[in-house]
Amino acid sequence: MYKHPRQKTEAYTLPPFEASSVGKLRYIPAHNSLKRSAHEDTSGSCVTDDFNDKIKELETVMMGPDSLDLVFDYNDSFDSTSCQETNSWRSTLEAISRRDLRADLVSCAQALSENDLMMAHSMMEKLRQMVSVSGEPIQRLGAYLLEGLVAKLASSGSSIYKSLNRFPEPASTELLSYMHILYEVCPYFKFGYMSANGAIAEAMKEENRVHIIDFQIGTQGSQWVTLIQAFAARPGGPPRIRITGIDDTTSAYARGGGLSIVGNRLAKLAKQFNVPFEFNSVSVSASEVKLKDLGVRAGEALAVNFAFVLHRMPDESVSTKNHRDRLLRMVKSLSPKVVTLVEQESNTNTASFFPRFKETMDYYDAMFESIDVTLPRNHKQRINVEQHCLARDVVNIIACEGADRVERHELLGKWRSRFEMAGFSSYPLSPLVNSTIKSLLRNYSDKYRLEERDGALYLGWMQRDLVASCAWK
CATH class of the missing domain: 3.40.50.150 (Vaccinia Virus protein VP39)
Incomplete structure (x- = not known):
């Protein structure tokens, strides 16, 4: 939970990754926007055009392109055994797709903890279609949890967390305003x-x-x-x-x-x-x-x-x-x-990645739910409050290790x-x-x-x- 400003870190986005060969990752820039959840109902909403523009802008700079651009090199080493493994993997994905967002987030984190990179990649692609910074509490939290998972997958969560600057730090007066709202x-x-x-x-x-x-x-x-x-x-x-x-x-x-x-x-x-x-x-x-x-x-x-x-x-x-x-x-x-x-x-503090992820999701899920009761989803500043006062802590806990994990x-x-x-x-x-x-x-x-x-x-x-x-x- 964000208390008051602490270390000034650069704003972050959700970077896509491509695989130059199975199991090897390379960072590629993000440009396009995340699809809003298919289950999100905006009919009859009093959300203004400015608010919708804000959502689109944030999701564009934060979540990257419509797909994870996972490109695998089908070279001579990709034989029939690999095809069988892929079919099995796809069957598992289809089974997982019938579960809810919380379970999918946990499954993605578990795959990452077990170094199952193919499963983690595909789970992330699926999760991108389910999370939304303007949705229900778990959808909003899920957007930031997913961001942390992607940075963690890159095996360089700390450097990505520090270096990305596609969504600038707000002016000091704006940040103070966001903190006052949360307070x-x-x-x-x-x-x-x-x-x-x-x-x-x-x-x-x-x-x-x-x-x-x-x-x-x-x-x-x-x-x-x-x-x-x-x-x-x-x-x-x-x-x-x-x-x-x-x-x-x-x-x-x-x-x-x-x-x-x-x-x-x-x-x-x-x-x-x-x-x-x-x-x-x-x-x-x-x-x-x-x-x-x-x-x-x-x-x-x-x-x-x-x-x-x-x-x-x-x-x-x-x-x-x-x-x-x-x-x-x-x-x-x-x-x-x-x-x-x-x-x-x-x-x-000392928990390994997977139990730390589950604890973080459980803790901040309650936090986001409590915000939802008091601060309407169409509140123009709600996204800013969550992004600048809570999301950074979430990403730091999930993506960073050693001295770089300050939360x-x-x-x-x-x-x-x-x-x-x-x-x-x-x-x-x-x-x-x-x-x-x-x-x-x-x-x-x-x-x-x-x-x-x-x-x-x-x-x-x-x-x-x-x-x-x-x-x-």
């Missing part, structure tokens, strides 16, 4: 911010000087608006607040400038509510943060916030530096009063082990946090659910947990 239509980010703020407010209720270190401050520092207001209303007056915001160039791009924009906004708000305030900016990637960057001062009660950021830190499976655990040990050495963790409840989610059980190994103990969330979030969810679909388990809060869509929040000391 408003889904409660996931508000849930995370509210639960973390509740834990911080509870831990700091007796403190007069508070220092908050945010390891990935949002594009506008939105999380801290409500906390500053809450501190302003505290009996006995507000504490003196200092916020250290850690950021990278991608977030700076999204908001159209550096951290000074966030600092100025929060300072103006604090002045309005008569809250003593100071902002400290650290313009580096969270994985590169050193103790000297944090500016910890004696006499300040320290809170550390990890909201949707730790899953992007390389761990022991990627680098011997293991920034994920290194950061936790460094933070523990500062003796904070409270540390908040908000993460997606998904398991994609590496873990389940809360694994995070719990990491925090405990670093010396932390659980900090129970206040019942007030639970009741406040329940009030928030009344503004959304009743398919959202909130559960408290083992001192942590889980926000889910129907039966799928999507975001987990907890606190540590």
